[in-house]
Amino acid sequence: xxxxxxxxxxxxxxxxxxxxxxxxxxxxxxxxxxxxxxxxxxxxxxxxxxxxxxxxxxxxxxxxxxxxxxxxxxxxxxxxxxxxxxxxxxxxxxxxxxxxxxxxxxxxxxxxxxxxxxxxxxxxxxxxxxxxxxxxxxxxxxxxxxxxxxxxxxxxxxxxxxxxxxxxxxxxxxxxxxxxxxxxxxxxxxxxxxxxxxxxxxxxxxxxxxxxxxxxxxxxxxxxxxxxxxxxxxxxxxxxxxxxxxxxxxxxxxxxxxxxxxxxxxxxxxxxxxxxxxxxxxxxxxxxxxxxxxxxxxxxxxxxxxxxxxxxxxxxxxxxxxxxxxxxxxxxxxxxxxxxxxx
Amino acid sequence: xxxxxxxxxxxxxxxxxxxxxxxxxxxxxxxxxxxxxxxxxxxxxxxxxxxxxxxxxxxxxxxxxxxxxxxxxxxxxxxxxxxxxxxxxxxxxxxxxxxxxxxxxxxxxxxxxxxxxxxxxxxxxxxxxxxxxxxxxxxxxxxxxxxxxxxxxxxxxxxxxxxxxxxxxxxxxxxxxxxxxxxxxxxxxxxxxxxxxxxxxxxxxxxxxxxxxxxxxxxxxxxxxxxxxxxxxxxxxxxxxxxxxxxxxxxxxxxxxxxxxxxxxxxxxxxxxxxxxxxxxxxxxxxxxxxxxxxxxxxxxx
Amino acid sequence: xxxxxxxxxxxxxxxxxxxxxxxxxxxxxxxxxxxxxxxxxxxxxxxxxxxxxxxxxxxxxxxxxxxxxxxxxxxxxxxxxxxxxxxxxxxxxxxxxxxxxxxxxxxxxxxxxxxxxxxxxxxxxxxxxxxxxxxxxxxxxxxxxxxxxxxxxxxxxxxxxxxxxxxxxxxxxxxxxxxxxxxxxxxxxxxxxxxxxxxxxxxxxxxxxxxxxxxxxxxxxxxxxxxxxxxxxxxxxxxxxxxxxxxxxxxxxxxxxxxxxxxxxxxxxxxxxxxxxxxxxxxxxxxxxxxxxxxxxxxxxxxxxxxxxxxxxxxxxxxxxxxxxxx
Numbered sequence: 001x002x003x004x005x006x007x008x009x010x011x012x013x014x015x016x017x018x019x020x021x022x023x024x025x026x027x028x029x030x031x032x033x034x035x036x037x038x039x040x041x042x043x044x045x046x047x048x049x050x051x052x053x054x055x056x057x058x059x060x061x062x063x064x065x066x067x068x069x070x071x072x073x074x075x076x077x078x079x080x081x082x083x084x085x086x087x088x089x090x091x092x093x094x095x096x097x098x099x100x101x102x103x104x105x106x107x108x109x110x111x112x113x114x115x116x117x118x119x120x121x122x123x124x125x126x127x128x129x130x131x132x133x134x135x136x137x138x139x140x141x142x143x144x145x146x147x148x149x150x151x152x153x154x155x156x157x158x159x160x161x162x163x164x165x166x167x168x169x170x171x172x173x174x175x176x177x178x179x180x181x182x183x184x185x186x187x188x189x190x191x192x193x194x195x196x197x198x199x200x201x202x203x204x205x206x207x208x209x210x211x212x213x214x215x216x217x218x219x220x221x222x223x224x225x226x227x228x229x230x231x232x233x234x235x236x237x238x239x240x241x242x243x244x245x246x247x248x249x250x251x252x253x254x255x256x257x258x259x260x261x262x263x264x265x266x267x268x269x270x271x272x273x274x275x276x277x278x279x280x281x282x283x284x285x286x287x288x289x290x291x292x293x294x295x296x297x298x299x300x301x302x303x304x305x306x307x308x309x310x311x312x313x314x315x316x317x318x319x320x321x322x323x324x325x326x327x328x329x330x331x332x333x334x335x336x337x338x339x340x341x342x343x
Numbered sequence: 344x345x346x347x348x349x350x351x352x353x354x355x356x357x358x359x360x361x362x363x364x365x366x367x368x369x370x371x372x373x374x375x376x377x378x379x380x381x382x383x384x385x386x387x388x389x390x391x392x393x394x395x396x397x398x399x400x401x402x403x404x405x406x407x408x409x410x411x412x413x414x415x416x417x418x419x420x421x422x423x424x425x426x427x428x429x430x431x432x433x434x435x436x437x438x439x440x441x442x443x444x445x446x447x448x449x450x451x452x453x454x455x456x457x458x459x460x461x462x463x464x465x466x467x468x469x470x471x472x473x474x475x476x477x478x479x480x481x482x483x484x485x486x487x488x489x490x491x492x493x494x495x496x497x498x499x500x501x502x503x504x505x506x507x508x509x510x511x512x513x514x515x516x517x518x519x520x521x522x523x524x525x526x527x528x529x530x531x532x533x534x535x536x537x538x539x540x541x542x543x544x545x546x547x548x549x550x551x552x553x554x555x556x557x558x559x560x561x562x563x564x565x566x567x568x569x570x571x572x573x574x575x576x577x578x579x580x581x582x583x584x585x586x587x588x589x590x591x592x593x594x595x596x597x598x599x600x601x602x603x604x605x606x607x608x609x610x611x612x613x614x615x616x617x618x619x620x621x622x623x624x625x626x627x628x629x630x631x632x633x634x635x636x637x638x639x640x641x642x643x644x645x
Numbered sequence: 646x647x648x649x650x651x652x653x654x655x656x657x658x659x660x661x662x663x664x665x666x667x668x669x670x671x672x673x674x675x676x677x678x679x680x681x682x683x684x685x686x687x688x689x690x691x692x693x694x695x696x697x698x699x700x701x702x703x704x705x706x707x708x709x710x711x712x713x714x715x716x717x718x719x720x721x722x723x724x725x726x727x728x729x730x731x732x733x734x735x736x737x738x739x740x741x742x743x744x745x746x747x748x749x750x751x752x753x754x755x756x757x758x759x760x761x762x763x764x765x766x767x768x769x770x771x772x773x774x775x776x777x778x779x780x781x782x783x784x785x786x787x788x789x790x791x792x793x794x795x796x797x798x799x800x801x802x803x804x805x806x807x808x809x810x811x812x813x814x815x816x817x818x819x820x821x822x823x824x825x826x827x828x829x830x831x832x833x834x835x836x837x838x839x840x841x842x843x844x845x846x847x848x849x850x851x852x853x854x855x856x857x858x859x860x861x862x863x864x865x866x867x868x869x870x871x872x873x874x875x876x877x878x879x880x881x882x883x884x885x886x887x888x889x890x891x892x893x894x895x896x897x898x899x900x901x902x903x904x905x906x907x908x909x910x911x912x913x914x915x916x917x918x919x920x921x922x923x924x925x926x927x928x929x930x931x932x933x934x935x936x937x938x939x940x941x942x943x944x945x946x947x948x949x950x951x952x953x954x955x956x957x958x959x960x961x962x963x964x965x966x967x968x969x970x971x972x
Contacts, residue, residue: 427744
């Protein structure tokens with residue numbers, strides 16, 4: 001495999017993507033979805049800021065709702081970027097751009113017969129699949145960058161300037177947004193390698209996306225219930241003495257810890273969940289870390305002293321899964337493509 | 344059997360078929376030729392009742408196709424170019440599905456389908472159509488066109504995907520159904536194929552019929568329209584004299600051979616000039632431009 | 646149009662759907678999701694039943710409450726839409742691509758018989774799917790010893806019917822896209838784009854934009870400030886006026902949101918099934934039986950749009966198919 005040929009193919013694929021009506025329509029859709037979510041986040045930010053200005057702070061209650069009152073945290077411009085995370089996580093329309101780019105990467109060439117022409121020229125099969133992957137990732141990078149530029153521009157127009165120390169966070173969010181969409185793209189490309197028609201490839205891609213994104217979190221409690229048995233506190237009557245109740249609750253703590261581990265484990269299968277976790281940690285750090293630590297009082301993120309090690313300990317597995325997804329799907333696509341019968 | 348009068352089809356102001364007048368008698372095997380974009384497929388779509396003409400009429404066995412498309416389809420069998428089937432069903436299942444529209448009884452359908460599959464040599468094939476080769480697909484297409492034992496069979500590029508054996512087989516089948524008295528309308532690019540099988544031809548160019556008749560009649564009509572001259576070839580043992588005539592367009596000559604381009608046969612008129620070498624003349628004949636050459640000229644016009 | 650020919654096409658289309666891998670896979674997925682929803686619903690029901698028996702609650706739980714997670718899976722989570730769209734998107738575009746449409750049209754049948762036959766075939770297949778899923782849920786109820794009354798069962802039947810119309814809307818949308826778009830993949834993308842406009846752009850983005858433009862700023866922020874500083878009678882009056890303004894704002898915002906969410910097929914489905922999945926003690930005028938007037942008053946606009954959509958999409962699909970260029 002030579003870099004030159006891969007680059008040639010990647011360039012062609014990239015151009016094809018960014019000049020297609022489909023890409024532009026879906027990019028518009030992405031901007032609208034994220035625009036709407038960010039508008040909501042912007043609204044919330046302004047509310048919190050006015051609360052903070054009035055009372056000197058906002059406060060978060062146990063449910064994570066923000067009320068005015070005594071000390072919690074100071075709203076920051078990076079909170080508004082939560083809109084990007086919510087936009088990509090809440091609806092299928094955001095990741096759809098990535099799925100729509102990958103689902104016919106191979107099938108359309110097989111359907112039109114151009115794959116045979118292409119491979120009759122001096123290049124290797126792996127250069128084709130790698131070139132397509134790179135071209136797609138570059139197009140997605142352009143899409144995500146467009147979204148971020150759009151959001152930053154809106155913020156600047158409204159006189160909201162991200163702090164200098166928030167820039168690394170924004171950069172990381174940009175990077176993991178690209179990785180998230182790359183995961184979706186790789187998954188769709190995989191269905192494209194396995195199916196004969198573009199239509200069926202898209203259906204399978206959507207099924208897999210929905211299965212991982214919704215089914216996994218939905219069945220997580222049931223899986224945990226199946227493995228661990230029923231909740232030991234559920235059958236406990238209200239009539240028993242308080243001391244006995246406390247003892248039972250203490251014993252049940254082990255159950256709840258295991259339950260959390262299992263549910264978290266199953267949720268890790270959802271790339272959407274992983275992205276959401278990391279995204280929330282970056283864009284709403286005070287809320288996220290206060291919830292994570294469950295201390296006695298609520299603190300501003302700046303005062304919590306969260307280190308890089310803490311970050312990796314809490315989110316390392318999520319970050320790992322974010323990388324595993326595209327790697328696994330691309331890997332499967334690669335192996336399969338090298339072996340498919342092109343007749 | 345097939346008659347069109349001023350048959351016209353316009354798309355967005357563009358005249359794709361321009362006042363076509365065709366007359367094909369019962370039992371004829373008619374070849375319909377023309378370059379891509381000439382309007383052949385559009386004509387066929389109108390003949391088979393799939394689209395309505397902008398103007399004019401189209402009659403098949405006395406039935407006005409536009410007014411009674413269903414009745415017309417009952418007497419027509421059509422093999423489209425690049426015929427397609429339902430890939431998830433077998434050949435037999437595909438034929439059975441189409442056969443239901445003719446109101447044939449289940450037993451009748453079974454018998455007819457078995458006969459047709461045997462005719463096109465697909466009787467022992469059990470796989471679904473999705474796995475057929477192009478040749479098999481084409482043969483199934485022919486079977487599908489004959490399901491209703493039609494009076495008129497319309498074939499669009501029937502031998503396009505066939506190997507030589509398949510082509511020979513096809514020719515055999517066409518001869519057989521022609522012997523049964525069916526009217527056959529074949530649309531093709533392959534002139535040699537058409538000449539082999541068809542008694543009469545029609546040539547379509549830019550939506551207009553430029554020639555119709557037997558092969559000879561069509562040749563004559565095309566030649567009159569074209570500027571391709573005839574050639575008088577003279578070969579002699581003795582050196583040929585200088586030849587002149589007002590109708591001579593061009594002479595290419597060596598000492599003993601001359602090729603004279605003319606628009607009409609002037610052999611009698613120049614034979615006088617050859618008298619002094621008449622005992623040395625080996626050969627003198629008239630070469631008319633062949634149908635291939637004339638046909639190519641029509642193609643180049645497009 | 647011949648009924649016999651229509652029946653031939655519809656029969657073939659239905660069989661094609663229910664024997665296809667994609668249908669069976671989607672049905673499996675739907676069954677799993679609905680099954681999980683039903684299990685959760687049954688657990689809640691049994692918990693509520695215990696509470697009712699022990700006297701903690703005065704409301705007897707109804708099996709209808711188990712239907713809610715089922716309709717949620719089909720509507721809100723989009724599984725119903727996926728299965729319906731998956732059946733419709735390549736019905737016409739796919740036949741054009743495989744060139745079987747021309748073969749089909751060369752036989753004695755009319756074009757409208759084809760499009761109608763495909764529509765009927767798809768709806769029949771979807772009916773089979775939903776009936777299977779509802780039967781599964783009903784079987785789960787019976788196994789758990791939960792037996793709905795005749796009245797509750799008839800409401801479940803109504804919800805079953807509403808679900809079929811919901812699927813038919815999505816199917817019709819995909820069929821329409823299949824006729825309009827040149828290829829099946831473009832048909833699918835077009836379907837998703839239209840769904841995006843109807844279920845997100847108009848109800849969510851459009852609503853936010855309209856509220857902002859027509860109603861201006863939310864008085865909430867001002868109220869917070871005033872409340873914090875309110876310490877005299879003057880401010881009390883001002884605060885009361887602000888609170889009235891807030892109520893008025895909320896009402897208008899609600900009205901705008903309600904109107905624009907009528908454009909969302911899924912939102913209408915949720916509203917309609919929500920009305921019929923109400924247990925007897927939760928009905929509006931306190932009577933145990935849901936009255937026709939009650940239903941119409943509550944959801945007449947949702948019902949209107951709900952029935953409008955499949956008609957509109959089928960209508961467009963029909964007209965476009967009749968005029969489609971076959972070249």
